[in-house]
Amino acid sequence: MKNQAMVLDGLDLKILQALQENAKQTYTEIGSQLSVAHSTVYDRIKRMEEQGIIKKYTTLLDLEKVGMKQITAIMTVFTDPKESDNVAMRLSHFKEVLEVSTSLSEELLIIAKVAAENQERLHSFIAQSIAPLPGVLRIRTSIITKKYKEQGFLVEKR
Amino acid sequence: MMTPASRILRTVPRENAFYFFTSIGNYTGESATSLEEFVKKVKEVNVKSLEFHLYRGDFEKWASQTLEDKDLAEKIRNLHSLNLAGDSLRDQLYFTASKRYEKLRSELHE
Numbered sequence: 001m002k003n004q005a006m007v008l009d010g011l012d013l014k015i016l017q018a019l020q021e022n023a024k025q026t027y028t029e030i031g032s033q034l035s036v037a038h039s040t041v042y043d044r045i046k047r048m049e050e051q052g053i054i055k056k057y058t059t060l061l062d063l064e065k066v067g068m069k070q071i072t073a074i075m076t077v078f079t080d081p082k083e084s085d086n087v088a089m090r091l092s093h094f095k096e097v098l099e100v101s102t103s104l105s106e107e108l109l110i111i112a113k114v115a116a117e118n119q120e121r122l123h124s125f126i127a128q129s130i131a132p133l134p135g136v137l138r139i140r141t142s143i144i145t146k147k148y149k150e151q152g153f154l155v156e157k158r
Numbered sequence: 159m160m161t162p163a164s165r166i167l168r169t170v171p172r173e174n175a176f177y178f179f180t181s182i183g184n185y186t187g188e189s190a191t192s193l194e195e196f197v198k199k200v201k202e203v204n205v206k207s208l209e210f211h212l213y214r215g216d217f218e219k220w221a222s223q224t225l226e227d228k229d230l231a232e233k234i235r236n237l238h239s240l241n242l243a244g245d246s247l248r249d250q251l252y253f254t255a256s257k258r259y260e261k262l263r264s265e266l267h268e
Contacts, residue, residue, distance in 0.1 A: 073183060123182045131177040131185045141183025 006051050011036065015044050016054070016155045023057045060150075070115050072098075072147075073122055075130070076140040077110040083135020084108050090133055096125050119143065163265040166227045167193055176220045178207040193225055197259050200252045208247055212237060217251070230258045 008016075011034065018030045027038040027045070034041070048054045063070050079087045084102060088110050092100045099113040116122035126139060160168070175189040176196060188203045190196035200208065211217050215235070222231035233254050242250055 075183060078187075119182050123179070126183045126185065127177050127179065128173075131189070132173045132175065134172075136185070136187075138187035139183065139185035143182070 006048075006053055008048075008053070011040075012044055012048065013155050015041060016048070019045070019054070020152065020154055069117060071118060071122060071143055073114050073116075073141050073143045075112045075114050075126065077112065077130065078107055078137040078139070079110060080135040080137060081108045084110065087133050087135050091130070094125075094129060096129075114141075161266070163262040166225050166230075167259075167262050167266070169195075170224055174224050176217075176224070178203045178211070180204055180206040180210055193227070193230075193255070193259050193262070197252065197256045200248065200255055205244055205248050208251060209243055212242075212247065212251065227258070230255065233258065 014034050015030060018025060018033060027041040031038040031041045045054065077087060077091070088100050088102055091097050091110065091112050096114055096116055097112050098115055101111050103109045103111055114122065114125070116125055122141075122143070126141065130136060130139060169192045172189075172191060175191040176199075178186045178188040178190075178199065180186060186204055186207055188199050188207075190199045212234070218231040218234045221227045221234060234251070237247075237250055237254065240250065
């Protein structure tokens with residue numbers, strides 16, 4: 001049952017969309033937008049949290065405004081296929097690594113999003129913590145210079 | 159007991175190896191866990207990697223802090239002022255590191 005999609009009706013999807021736009025809205029506010037009682041909104045959200053459809057609520061920060069300079073990079077790690085899962089798991093434990101995914105193109109790759117205070121810290125982290133991992137064959141890193149869009153996949157209202 | 163030469167010539171743990179990059183975050187897949195291996199890799203790696211590390215001071219830092227060879231570190235630092243690039247840099251670095259390696263090897267047998 002783990003990978004089976006849950007059945008969501010139109011109201012569930014509208015609630016999810018409202019939360020994706022602003023997760024701080026109250027049940028009453030969402031209810032009045034959708035013309036349903038706040039208790040209905042509460043029940044639906046509670047159910048979707050319990051079912052793991054809503055994984056968590058998080059906060060998008062403007063780090064520059066809090067005085068934290070940071071660079072982000074996309075790191076492609078070429079691995080020995082036998083070690084790929086281990087490398088991905090190890091990468092996932094570093095606080096500098098924000099996302100880890102695997103991809104199969106011509107070779108098995110791990111793609112990770114990494115953040116550091118500056119280029120030197122980024123390089124030290126990759127050289128001292130990632131390159132020595134058993135199974136890492138080589139690494140390509142692209143530093144992000146400008147971001148045009150950042151958003152999760154939005155559910156659509158039916 | 160380890161002599162100074164045998165200490166410098168030892169194989170270091172993988173996490174203390176020298177990892178060859180061509181630029182920030184771009185790892186070539188080549189590494190060296192001893193001076194002997196380092197000398198071999200200097201002959202083989204992409205010359206861009208040698209240029210990248212030499213002028214950042216990475217080679218002398220590894221020689222000094224990991225291999226604990228101040229002499230080699232100083233010799234490598236002296237290469238900066240020659241402003242070498244490409245194969246001339248590779249040849250000079252290879253000459254410097256291999257000569258030091260041979261000297262240490264001969265000290266082992268004295």
